[in-house]
Amino acid sequence: MHTPNKFYVTVSLALVLFLLGLTAYWAYLADDITRKFREDLDVVVELKADHTMEERRQLLAYLTQSPFNQPLTLPKFLDKEAALTSLDRELASDLAALGLNNPLLDVVTFNVPIDYSRSDSLAVVAAAVKSREGVDDVYYQKGFAEMLAVNARRVTLVVGGVVLLLLVITGILIHNTVRLSLSANRLLIKTQELVGASWGFISRPYLWRAVWQGLLAGLLAAAALSGTWYGLANYLPEIRSLEDGLPVLVICGSITALGVLINFLSYYIGVRRYLRLRIDDLY
Amino acid sequence: MLEPIVRLRNVTVHRGDRPVLRDVNLDVAAGEFVYLVGRTGSGKSSLLKTLYADLPLREGSGVVAGHDLRKIKRRNLPALRQRLGIVFQEVNLLTDRSVAENLDFVLRATGWRRREERGRRINEVLHAVNLPAARDVMPYALSGGEQQRIAFARALLNKPALVIADEVTGNLDHETSLETLQLMRELARKNNAAILFATHDRRLLEHYQARTLRCKDGVITSLENPLP
Ligand SMILES: Nc1ncnc2c1ncn2[C@@H]1O[C@H](COP(=O)(O)OP(=O)(O)OP(=O)(O)O)[C@@H](O)[C@H]1O
Numbered sequence: 001m002h003t004p005n006k007f008y009v010t011v012s013l014a015l016v017l018f019l020l021g022l023t024a025y026w027a028y029l030a031d032d033i034t035r036k037f038r039e040d041l042d043v044v045v046e047l048k049a050d051h052t053m054e055e056r057r058q059l060l061a062y063l064t065q066s067p068f069n070q071p072l073t074l075p076k077f078l079d080k081e082a083a084l085t086s087l088d089r090e091l092a093s094d095l096a097a098l099g100l101n102n103p104l105l106d107v108v109t110f111n112v113p114i115d116y117s118r119s120d121s122l123a124v125v126a127a128a129v130k131s132r133e134g135v136d137d138v139y140y141q142k143g144f145a146e147m148l149a150v151n152a153r154r155v156t157l158v159v160g161g162v163v164l165l166l167l168v169i170t171g172i173l174i175h176n177t178v179r180l181s182l183s184a185n186r187l188l189i190k191t192q193e194l195v196g197a198s199w200g201f202i203s204r205p206y207l208w209r210a211v212w213q214g215l216l217a218g219l220l221a222a223a224a225l226s227g228t229w230y231g232l233a234n235y236l237p238e239i240r241s242l243e244d245g246l247p248v249l250v251i252c253g254s255i256t257a258l259g260v261l262i263n264f265l266s267y268y269i270g271v272r273r274y275l276r277l278r279i280d281d282l283y
Numbered sequence: 284m285l286e287p288i289v290r291l292r293n294v295t296v297h298r299g300d301r302p303v304l305r306d307v308n309l310d311v312a313a314g315e316f317v318y319l320v321g322r323t324g325s326g327k328s329s330l331l332k333t334l335y336a337d338l339p340l341r342e343g344s345g346v347v348a349g350h351d352l353r354k355i356k357r358r359n360l361p362a363l364r365q366r367l368g369i370v371f372q373e374v375n376l377l378t379d380r381s382v383a384e385n386l387d388f389v390l391r392a393t394g395w396r397r398r399e400e401r402g403r404r405i406n407e408v409l410h411a412v413n414l415p416a417a418r419d420v421m422p423y424a425l426s427g428g429e430q431q432r433i434a435f436a437r438a439l440l441n442k443p444a445l446v447i448a449d450e451v452t453g454n455l456d457h458e459t460s461l462e463t464l465q466l467m468r469e470l471a472r473k474n475n476a477a478i479l480f481a482t483h484d485r486r487l488l489e490h491y492q493a494r495t496l497r498c499k500d501g502v503i504t505s506l507e508n509p510l511p
């Protein structure tokens with residue numbers, strides 16, 4: 001017996017699971033992007049105009065083996081001409097044409113490990129580096145990655161909260177549908193009880209239906225999520241790699257499992273409550 | 284002497300907060316046939332519901348088929364009900380399936396795992412109620428008397444110690460009522476099942492005499508001479 005009501009319930013569950021999957025994927029992407037930003041965060045060490053070769057060599061050696069340096073990367077020395085060129089090619093040639101001095105200083109740049117990329121850690125790193133011989137000043141982009149991360153997290157929390165609320169509402173909806181369908185079958189259930197069927201036996205067909213419906217809802221949601229991701233990948237080619245497909249796969253698996261779980265629990269609680277409340281009416 | 288199938292002592296039967304029957308003392312022996320008479324609203328159904336634990340026993344003590352009605356827990360209800368055969372005026376066969384499927388459903392619900400054994404038992408009870416050809420018939424294609432016999436066959440499936448029959452002949456004409464009653468008595472005797480037979484129909488009592496209890500004015504009395 002498939003009433004339209006049950007069909008709508010399955011579709012609502014699928015929809016909510018899809019939104020949940022989307023939120024999870026957004027959280028993953030945001031985390032991934034801020035991580036990339038943090039990994040690429042350059043700390044710029046300006047050397048004094050009169051620093052010696054020895055001071056420069058010692059600074060590079062110090063940075064290479066210090067914990068502030070991101071493993072597998074090396075600090076880079078950039079003399080002021082190269083720095084100017086890398087900054088702005090035209091400006092460099094204009095300055096040369098005008099016979100003006102290069103206003104820049106020689107610099108050393110390095111990346112910090114992710115753990116050191118928060119503002120407070122960076123301030124400590126900067127102070128330590130600044131106290132080295134031959135160092136004039138230390139710069140970094142203050143708090144950009146952090147701001148990004150905080151905002152992304154805020155969005156995730158708000159959207160996630162709304163989706164969880166929807167999930168609860170869907171659970172209640174399922175629960176009510178179950179009780180409706182049980183009371184439509186109350187004669188059958190009463191008969192089962194009078195001939196000595198256990199509650200387990202009476203609930204079994206409902207719980208099986210719960211598993212199948214939950215699976216259906218989960219698979220619908222997973223299909224919609226994969227489709228969305230595929231569509232998105234056409235606009236953002238950089239996420240169209242295997243590593244980016246894997247999280248989507250994991251999320252799809254999780255929302256399918258969640259669909260089965262939520263549907264099963266809602267059915268289980270619905271059936272038990274129906275059977276129990278009826279007994280309480282009598283006793 | 285054998286343990287009685289039903290033993291009630293100083294029982295008060297409640298409906299909601301209102302007592303319907305007071306000071307009920309009742310013994311039914313194995314294989315015994317007992318009529319239960321009384322006017323509408325006198326509490327016959329309430330007493331029977333108490334026996335199959337559809338109404339809780341709050342006052343007095345009661346044992347049915349070895350189950351203490353005061354102490355019975357929800358999870359033990361199936362065990363009690365499997366020792367009983369319950370038949371009503373409203374036949375309540377499942378209308379969406381054939382006779383055999385109705386019976387098979389009960390056997391599956393009560394733990395009969397093997398299909399061949401279920402099939403064999405279904406044939407046995409259908410033969411017992413003289414409806415072997417009804418196997419694949421839908422309930423609505425049977426007459427009222429035939430439906431009631433199928434309901435009785437269903438009650439016999441698990442070889443009950445006690446059959447509880449609540450106005451089972453209420454919808455039948457006199458002839459059919461007599462036939463049904465005769466069949467039930469015969470089969471109960473063969474199976475050594477006791478029967479508590481609640482009825483309005485005094486004419487039945489004339490044809491088949493047996494111990495008779497009457498619900499009246501909130502108490503149960505034994506009628507020494509049930510015939511008027
Ligand atoms: N579900 C119920 N809730 C509360 N009171 C009830 C309920 N069913 C019956 N009663 C009351 O309990 C009393 C006994 O009813 P019961 O059904 O046991 O009588 P009965 O002898 O079986 O009558 P009948 O011959 O009409 O079947 C009646 O006064 C009735 O009003």
Ligand SMILES: [Mg+2]
Pocket residue numbers: 327328329449450
């Ligand atoms: Mg009654």
